[in-house]
Amino acid sequence: MVTRALRALVARDLALAARVGGSGALSLVFFLMIVALVPFALGPDLNLLSRIGPAILWLAAVLSTLIGLDRLFQADEEDGSLDLMTGSPVPLEGVVLAKVLAHWLTTGLPLALASPLFGLLVALDDRAMGATALTLLVGTPALTFVGAVGAALTASIRRGGLILAVVVLPLMIPTLIFGVSASEAALGGTVPFTTPLAILCALSLIAGVIGTLAAAAALRWSE
Amino acid sequence: MRLNAQNLAVRRSGRRIFSDLSFALGPGEALMVTGRNGAGKSTLLAVLAGRLKPETGTLTVSEAGEATISECLHVVGHRDGLKSPLTAEENLAFARDLLGAPTASPRAALEELGLGHALRLPVAYLSAGQRRRVALARLLVCRRPLWLLDEPTAALDTASQGLLAGMMARHRAEGGLVIAATHQALGLEDARELRIEAAKPRPDDIGARAPAEEVWW
Numbered sequence: 001m002v003t004r005a006l007r008a009l010v011a012r013d014l015a016l017a018a019r020v021g022g023s024g025a026l027s028l029v030f031f032l033m034i035v036a037l038v039p040f041a042l043g044p045d046l047n048l049l050s051r052i053g054p055a056i057l058w059l060a061a062v063l064s065t066l067i068g069l070d071r072l073f074q075a076d077e078e079d080g081s082l083d084l085m086t087g088s089p090v091p092l093e094g095v096v097l098a099k100v101l102a103h104w105l106t107t108g109l110p111l112a113l114a115s116p117l118f119g120l121l122v123a124l125d126d127r128a129m130g131a132t133a134l135t136l137l138v139g140t141p142a143l144t145f146v147g148a149v150g151a152a153l154t155a156s157i158r159r160g161g162l163i164l165a166v167v168v169l170p171l172m173i174p175t176l177i178f179g180v181s182a183s184e185a186a187l188g189g190t191v192p193f194t195t196p197l198a199i200l201c202a203l204s205l206i207a208g209v210i211g212t213l214a215a216a217a218a219l220r221w222s223e
Numbered sequence: 224m225r226l227n228a229q230n231l232a233v234r235r236s237g238r239r240i241f242s243d244l245s246f247a248l249g250p251g252e253a254l255m256v257t258g259r260n261g262a263g264k265s266t267l268l269a270v271l272a273g274r275l276k277p278e279t280g281t282l283t284v285s286e287a288g289e290a291t292i293s294e295c296l297h298v299v300g301h302r303d304g305l306k307s308p309l310t311a312e313e314n315l316a317f318a319r320d321l322l323g324a325p326t327a328s329p330r331a332a333l334e335e336l337g338l339g340h341a342l343r344l345p346v347a348y349l350s351a352g353q354r355r356r357v358a359l360a361r362l363l364v365c366r367r368p369l370w371l372l373d374e375p376t377a378a379l380d381t382a383s384q385g386l387l388a389g390m391m392a393r394h395r396a397e398g399g400l401v402i403a404a405t406h407q408a409l410g411l412e413d414a415r416e417l418r419i420e421a422a423k424p425r426p427d428d429i430g431a432r433a434p435a436e437e438v439w440w
Contacts, residue, residue, distance in 0.1 A: 001323045008320030012309070019308035080302025083274060087293045088321045 005090045006098045013102030023068030027107040028114060030067050034060035035118045046123045053122035054132045054183030060118075061111050061136055061179075062172050065143040069168075070161035072103055072151040073219060082155075082219070092216040100148045100212070108140030131186030131193065135200060139179040142204040145211030146171045152218035175203050224287035224295055224368045225249050226271075226400060231280035233266055240266045241419050244280070250368075250398040253391070253411045257404075258419035264404035265300065267419065268371050271402065272298050287368065297322075300373035303358040307347035311338065311357045314346055319364040332363035336386055351378040359387060362394070370394060372403040384410070 017023060038056050039049060076082040085095045115136050119129040150168035154160030182196035225248065232242035240263040248254055256264045269275045271282065273293040284292045298304075305314050315329035333339055336356045346354060355378050362370060370391070376384050388410030391401050403409055 005321045005323065008317050012306070012313075012317045015313065016306060016308060078302070079306065080298075080300065080304035081306065083272065083298055083300075083302070084304040084318060084321060086273065087296060087298065089294055089323055090321070 002090050002094065005088050006094055009085075009090075009095060009098035010102045010105075013099055014105065017068075017102070017106040023071070023106070025110075027064040027067040028110050031060050031064040031111055031114070032118060034063060035121050039121060050123040050125065050128070053119060053124040054128060054135075054187075055180045056122050057115055057118065057132050057136070058139075058176055058179045058183070061108075061115075061140060062143060062169070062176055064111060065107055065140065065147055065172075066165055066168070068103065068107065069144075069147040069151050070154065070164045072099060072148060073155035073215075074151070074157075074160060077155045077222075092219055093212050096148060096152070096212050096215045096219070100144055100215075103148075104141055104144045108136075108144055112136035112140060128183065128187055132183045135179045135182045135197065138197065138204055139175050139200045142175045142200075142207040143172055145204075145207035146175070148215045149211050149218060152215035152222070155219060156222045175200070175207075178203060224400065225285045226292075226369065227281075227283045227285070228271075229281045229283075231267070231270060231282065232278045233263065233270055233275060234278045235266065235275070239278075242279075244417070244419070246415075246417055248400050248402070250286075250400070251395045253395060253401040253403070253414035255403055255405055255409065255411060255414045255416045256419065257406070257416055262419040264419060265373055268298070268300065268373050268402070268404055271369075271371055272296060292369075295367055296369040296371055297362050297367045298371045298373075299355075299358050299362065299375055300371075301377075303354055304361075305346045305354060305357055308345055310343050310345055311349070311360075312342045314357060315360055315364050318361045322365045322367070324365045324367070326366045327363050329360070329364055332360040333357070335363060335390075336360050336383070352380060352383065355379055356383055359390070362390065368398070369400045369402070372401065372405075374405060375403060376405070376407055376409060 035056060042048060073082065076085065086092065112133055115133045116129040119132060124132065147168050150164045153167065154164045157163060178196045178200045182193060182200055185191045185196055186193045227247045229245050231244040233240045244267065246254060256267055258264055266275065270277050282292065284295060287295050311333060312329045315332060319325045319329070330339065330342055333342055336359060338353060338356050338360070341349060341353060341357070346357060349357065359375065375387055379387065391409070391411060395401060401411065403411070
């Protein structure tokens with residue numbers, strides 16, 4: 001019964017993201033915008049671009065994760081769906097997990113899959129593209145989980161989107177550091193690629209545990 | 224199931240809403256919660272639904288197996304819990320999967336409320352009364368013994384009010400409980416009435432020192 005409820009939650013959020021007004025493709029377009037703006041700002045210096053390319057992709061990923069995050073719980077809080085969810089046999093932690101999974105599937109995963117393509121805009125070579133895509137794949141769950149805590153804290157605040165960004169962005173710094181350093185390690189250097197990558201995986205797992213519990217606690221507390 | 228509330232008192236943002244509220248409800252019984260605007264009817268329903276913690280008092284459920292109180296109840300209130308981009312059928316199917324214990328298909332529930340034609344329409348296209356009927360159809364798609372209804376007839380036409388009265392009567396005949404906050408007669412036969420009087424302000428309450436009568440000059 002619980003699995004069925006969790007599946008229903010994920011399926012509903014995916015359907016909502018795909019419908020009119022959903023944030024489905026929006027974060028991907030925003031990601032493209034930021035990545036496309038950087039070469040215009042820096043000028044056509046290919047060496048410089050390919051050196052800072054992974055950092056640009058990661059910064060863009062952090063910013064576009066914020067798209068739609070402010071409505072993650074707020075939309076359900078406003079229309080009463082959250083009351084429906086508290087009445088289900090699924091604990092609130094399960095609800096958070098399902099919603100975060102759906103959000104990651106519509107933002108983090110497309111970002112990671114599209115990043116090799118966008119790497120072309122910042123003159124990444126194929127090895128760097130692969131490495132950046134891999135770090136985004138294992139690192140974006142951490143961003144989403146951290147963001148979910150902020151989304152839960154600001155769920156009952158009107159226009160909480162800016163507060164959310166201010167609260168959440170500092171907490172995303174560790175993920176950003178290790179994401180970029182793993183991508184750069186793949187391009188050569190003294191540190192082997194797997195060391196920062198393993199730390200990035202660990203960050204995602206830790207964020208998964210703490211983020212789920214903290215977001216559920218924040219939702220309970222706000223009621 | 225049986226529901227027993229003892230000496231409930233609620234404080235929100237430092238203001239005492241009501242205090243010393245007690246009632247007991249057994250299978251097939253109904254309770255109408257009345258009171259002036261702002262007396263705390265919706266607050267009482269929020270406490271019963273488990274969304275607010277009472278300051279004092281206890282709320283116990285018995286004869287409900289292992290289920291907690293929030294797993295025994297349906298809430299239909301001002302915030303209808305419907306997603307506008309999804310169709311009525313999708314909304315009801317989601318509620319059924321989320322809450323468990325399915326009894327009727329979304330189609331059957333909607334047809335019972337006279338909304339069979341709206342099955343595949345996004346809820347955004349529906350009027351306020353039709354939305355309310357979709358929310359009420361949630362009561363039928365899965366079985367839960369306690370119905371908490373906050374102004375259930377708001378925006379409903381006379382025919383739908385009759386349908387709702389029939390639904391509630393059937394639910395009570397099957398041993399269900401109904402608690403409704405309302406200003407109107409709902410067609411609930413021999414329902415008990417719980418009238419919430421505003422709590423007397425105490426000296427430590429915020430706003431207690433406000434003048435009793437507003438003065439104009």
